[in-house]
Amino acid sequence: MCGIVAYIGSKPAYPILINGLKRLEYRGYDSAGIALLDKNISTYKRKGKVSDLEAFVEDKNTNGFIGIGHTRWATHGAPNDVNAHPHVSQHGHFVIIHNGIIENYGRLKKRLEDRGYKFQSETDTEVLSNLIEYIYLKGNVSAEIAVRLALTKVIGAYGLVIMCKDEPDKLIAARKGSPLVIGIGKEEYYLASDATPIVEYTKSVIYLNENDIAIIKKDELSLKSLTNEKLTPEIHTLDLDVDEIEKGGYEHYMLKEIFEQPRSILDTFRGRVVPDMSAIHLGGLLEVLPRLKEAKRIIIIGCGTSWHAGLVGEYLLEDLARIPVEVEYASEFRYRNPIINKDDVIIAISQSGETADTLAAIQLAKENGAMVLGICNVVGSSIPRLTDGGVYTHAGPEIGVASTKAFTAQVTVLTMMAILLGRERNIISDENYKKLILELVSIPEKIEKILTYSAVFEKIAALYKNANNFLYLGRGYFFPVALEGALKLKEISYIHAEGYPAAEMKHGPIALIDEKMPIVVIAAKDKSYEKVVSNIQEVKARKGIVIAIVTEGDTIIKEMADHVLEIPYTHEALGPLLAVIPLQLLSYYIAVMRGCNVDQPRNLAKSVTVE
Ligand code: M6R
Numbered sequence: 001m002c003g004i005v006a007y008i009g010s011k012p013a014y015p016i017l018i019n020g021l022k023r024l025e026y027r028g029y030d031s032a033g034i035a036l037l038d039k040n041i042s043t044y045k046r047k048g049k050v051s052d053l054e055a056f057v058e059d060k061n062t063n064g065f066i067g068i069g070h071t072r073w074a075t076h077g078a079p080n081d082v083n084a085h086p087h088v089s090q091h092g093h094f095v096i097i098h099n100g101i102i103e104n105y106g107r108l109k110k111r112l113e114d115r116g117y118k119f120q121s122e123t124d125t126e127v128l129s130n131l132i133e134y135i136y137l138k139g140n141v142s143a144e145i146a147v148r149l150a151l152t153k154v155i156g157a158y159g160l161v162i163m164c165k166d167e168p169d170k171l172i173a174a175r176k177g178s179p180l181v182i183g184i185g186k187e188e189y190y191l192a193s194d195a196t197p198i199v200e201y202t203k204s205v206i207y208l209n210e211n212d213i214a215i216i217k218k219d220e221l222s223l224k225s226l227t228n229e230k231l232t233p234e235i236h237t238l239d240l241d242v243d244e245i246e247k248g249g250y251e252h253y254m255l256k257e258i259f260e261q262p263r264s265i266l267d268t269f270r271g272r273v274v275p276d277m278s279a280i281h282l283g284g285l286l287e288v289l290p291r292l293k294e295a296k297r298i299i300i301i302g303c304g305t306s307w308h309a310g311l312v313g314e315y316l317l318e319d320l321a322r323i324p325v326e327v328e329y330a331s332e333f334r335y336r337n338p339i340i341n342k343d344d345v346i347i348a349i350s351q352s353g354e355t356a357d358t359l360a361a362i363q364l365a366k367e368n369g370a371m372v373l374g375i376c377n378v379v380g381s382s383i384p385r386l387t388d389g390g391v392y393t394h395a396g397p398e399i400g401v402a403s404t405k406a407f408t409a410q411v412t413v414l415t416m417m418a419i420l421l422g423r424e425r426n427i428i429s430d431e432n433y434k435k436l437i438l439e440l441v442s443i444p445e446k447i448e449k450i451l452t453y454s455a456v457f458e459k460i461a462a463l464y465k466n467a468n469n470f471l472y473l474g475r476g477y478f479f480p481v482a483l484e485g486a487l488k489l490k491e492i493s494y495i496h497a498e499g500y501p502a503a504e505m506k507h508g509p510i511a512l513i514d515e516k517m518p519i520v521v522i523a524a525k526d527k528s529y530e531k532v533v534s535n536i537q538e539v540k541a542r543k544g545i546v547i548a549i550v551t552e553g554d555t556i557i558k559e560m561a562d563h564v565l566e567i568p569y570t571h572e573a574l575g576p577l578l579a580v581i582p583l584q585l586l587s588y589y590i591a592v593m594r595g596c597n598v599d600q601p602r603n604l605a606k607s608v609t610v611e
Pocket of ligand 1: 303304305306349350351352353354355358401402403404487491604606607608
């Protein structure tokens, strides 16, 4: 949610910033802007995409070896040119980019207005730029001190990069709640919200920690705390390649990421399922395993697609490991005074590792003494740093705003955890343990097969692309998949879609069904198969259009459904990993045919770092 990028060194900053903004555009695309420090500071900003900014800047002066850039997901104030970042302070001493929210900006703004400050924009960020400048001028202090003092007055979250016109040899960066990575080059530094704009220049990075302030000259970096203690930076090596963040010949990132799933699932279990398939080894859980396997209750928290993966986790952990599980929206969990016991284990699921509601829910659980584990994709992000243990998903960078490969990687991790805990708790026999592991290992190949049917999904998409509503039905393990299918369709094609447990249809949604309503039913072979067949008959009796996801060779549903999409047979516990693939592709093709921006759907952003 908002992407920030900055550069200081001996190369022209503009191309680095504009390319960086393109890499970060998935984090927000309401407006984009840059500021370059040459003799003076030149600031250019535009509502809309980075390409709009690029066109606007074409005939302008883009000189300078220091600069900052921002791509915005609007929080305070409409998406327009004025509210776009960077924000310049009233007397032009400071220019800043910000990701996050200053919660007490109203009070700070009032105080500054009382002292003669006038504001151009509706943003909280402009308040911060003016606050820094006010302290700088009034206190006659250095830019660094002004930034530090200003930040002690701020309540909220920020990833910030600041330039001061009077100290043109440095950038000042600070982090609280919103991520910031510094790339180390040879006499140059790169800064960004995540590593994607940095990886093509350097693999050596520093992840800023909470309340860190970095003062960065082209040949020197000094790291301090908000209380001015000197800190030693910890240098990490990025495990990321540039081609992982390119489209690689696909029309959209989402399509690439759907097709990457055989590989991303394999990468997620590689090295964790031991070569003879006889054991699961999750290094990030080793220390916490004794407490985890004795947990009285597991509470899974997440948002959006990660919450759906959590629901699959509930079925898996209760079925295979017999541990009671509750799944909560992180945003609800934190505000409803939940009962958290010391022997509960919390599992936080997040692709980005930065989702504000999930982070806040983790804080709450920790304050109540619960052990918190993370299932995250982005290495070095906030959630893995805050948790007591966990498992990375190894899905690789997910750039499409609609989550696809992150979901299947999360479910893969939850599947491994459930099988492992089932074995540790003596719920699963040796034979079943091996059988489940073998089934898991066969999933990538089965997904490869489903992907070869993509032309079939495309044809069905063409038939129903103009529908106004869709219903998605599933039972048991396939209920969360129905929710996920509906979310995928609505977020990228803007068609209204609802996911329901198939049996709940008769308690209300059946009233919606008519001859225009496509109903996607996940009807793969499992213990509820017969019941789902009855649900399909109920839909057909009301003339609804049935698109059924069935197990290969199914003849019964073929007779009654309007369309069937086949998936290979697997153990029902692994069914979600296969059944979700046709739903992802169906949504993708419908959205493309409706002319929607698949990778950057309206109003959304990839990581939601506001509460
Ligand atoms: O990064 P996270 O997994 O914490 O993100 C959670 C949701 O914001 C995310 O899954 C969202 O629902 C996706 N756009 C769904 O495709």
